[in-house]
Amino acid sequence: xxxxxxxxxWGWMVVLDLFLAGLGAGTFLFSFVLDRLGECPELxxxxxxxxxxxxxxxxxxxxxxxxxxxxxxxxxxHPAALRTSWITRGAWxxxxxxxxxxxxALPRFAGFAWLPWDASGGLGLAFGWAAAVLALTVxxxxxxxxxxxxxxxxxxxxxxxxxxxxxxxxxxIAVLQLVALGVTVDVAGLHLLAIAGLVLxxxxxxxxxxxxxxxRHTGTTGRASARLLTSGVFVWGVxxxxxxxxxxxxxxxxxxxxxxxxxxxxxxxxxxxxxxxLLLRHAVxxxxxxxxxxxD
Numbered sequence: 001x002x003x004x005x006x007x008x009x010w011g012w013m014v015v016l017d018l019f020l021a022g023l024g025a026g027t028f029l030f031s032f033v034l035d036r037l038g039e040c041p042e043l044x045x046x047x048x049x050x051x052x053x054x055x056x057x058x059x060x061x062x063x064x065x066x067x068x069x070x071x072x073x074x075x076x077x078h079p080a081a082l083r084t085s086w087i088t089r090g091a092w093x094x095x096x097x098x099x100x101x102x103x104x105a106l107p108r109f110a111g112f113a114w115l116p117w118d119a120s121g122g123l124g125l126a127f128g129w130a131a132a133v134l135a136l137t138v139x140x141x142x143x144x145x146x147x148x149x150x151x152x153x154x155x156x157x158x159x160x161x162x163x164x165x166x167x168x169x170x171x172x173i174a175v176l177q178l179v180a181l182g183v184t185v186d187v188a189g190l191h192l193l194a195i196a197g198l199v200l201x202x203x204x205x206x207x208x209x210x211x212x213x214x215x216r217h218t219g220t221t222g223r224a225s226a227r228l229l230t231s232g233v234f235v236w237g238v239x240x241x242x243x244x245x246x247x248x249x250x251x252x253x254x255x256x257x258x259x260x261x262x263x264x265x266x267x268x269x270x271x272x273x274x275x276x277x278l279l280l281r282h283a284v285x286x287x288x289x290x291x292x293x294x295x296d
Contacts, residue, residue, distance in 0.1 A: 012282075013061050015278070016061050016278075017062040017142075018284075018285070019277060019278050020061070021055055021059075021139060021168070022142075022167055023054055023168060023274075024050070024172075025097065025135040025136075025138035025168055026051075026135070026139065026168045026170065026171055026172020026175075027172040027175045028052065028101050028172070029135040030173055030193075031043070031050075031176065032048060032104075032128055034176075034189075035120075035128075040180075040189040042184055042185075043176060043189070045108045047176050048119075049102075049106070050179070051131075052105065052131070055098055055138060059094055093137050094138055096130070096134050097135060100127045100130040103117075104119055104131055139165045139167070140161045140165050141161075143162075149288075154222070154287045154289070155284075157211060157215060158214070159207060159211040163208060163211050166203050166207055167281075170200040170201060170204055170273055171274055173197040175270070175274075177194075177266040177269065178271070180263065186259070187259050187262055190253070190259075190263060191253070194253045194254050194269075197250050198247060198254070201246050201247045208239065208280075212230060221289060225287045225289050229284075229287045237275070238276045238283060239276075241272050241275065242273060242275060242280065246269040249265050250269050
């Protein structure tokens with residue numbers, strides 16, 4: 001007879017890595033964009049450093065979870081795996097992002113003035129562009145890693161990489177909204193962040209709905225995964241608190257002109273987005289169920 005079993009191998013360490021990878025990449029990317037636009041210079045300076053720091057932290061947590069040293073080293077030093085394994089590709093993508101991200105960000109800080117390049121031009125700017133391109137891949141690759149597991153419909157899903165991309169970018173904006181509480185940012189800059197957050201939240205909500213429907217229509221196992229996905233925590237924690245409420249708060253902030261009010265609305269929205277983003281990764285990982293056949 002058939003039996004539906006949930007996966008037991010990946011837990012909170014993997015969830016945190018997925019969350020931090022997307023968050024860090026999104027923070028760097030939008031900070032770099034702000035810098036190129038000449039907007040919110042202090043926020044952009046800090047954000048470009050937060051990005052690689054957070055991705056590095058997520059990578060360390062994942063390596064600790066993997067445990068065995070030889071297995072960890074094979075992620076980087078097994079050429080054949082680079083052609084076939086999304087885990088190995090992802091390790092290199094994250095490593096490249098971390099290196100180029102730090103190389104771009106550090107010259108802006110006093111303790112690293114000795115570096116022989118400047119972040120705003122030449123080699124430093126090239127590092128920034130390289131990190132920005134890689135920042136688009138870092139949130140996506142976990143969806144590719146999960147997607148190769150065909151026996152789990154919640155993971156083997158074309159919408160999952162897109163879902164992770166929008167979720168990562170959205171949490172990146174949220175981080176900048178929180179950092180903006182402690183640096184000089186005018187109302188126009190806060191409104192720019194609010195617009196980006198509002199658009200991404202809407203896109204993420206639509207992608208999330210499509211993702212759940214795709215999972216729901218992939219057989220018995222998919223329906224079991226969909227039931228897990230649409231639990232109370234997912235609906236109220238991810239969809240309502242993590243997306244719908246931030247959309248409302250950001251819309252209200254765009255109609256406001258008071259600096260303090262816009263800051264507070266953005267910060268509350270950011271906290272909700274970050275909590276919802278973490279719950280989203282947890283929901284995707286824990287909803288991974290497969291159907292097995294056993295004899296009685």
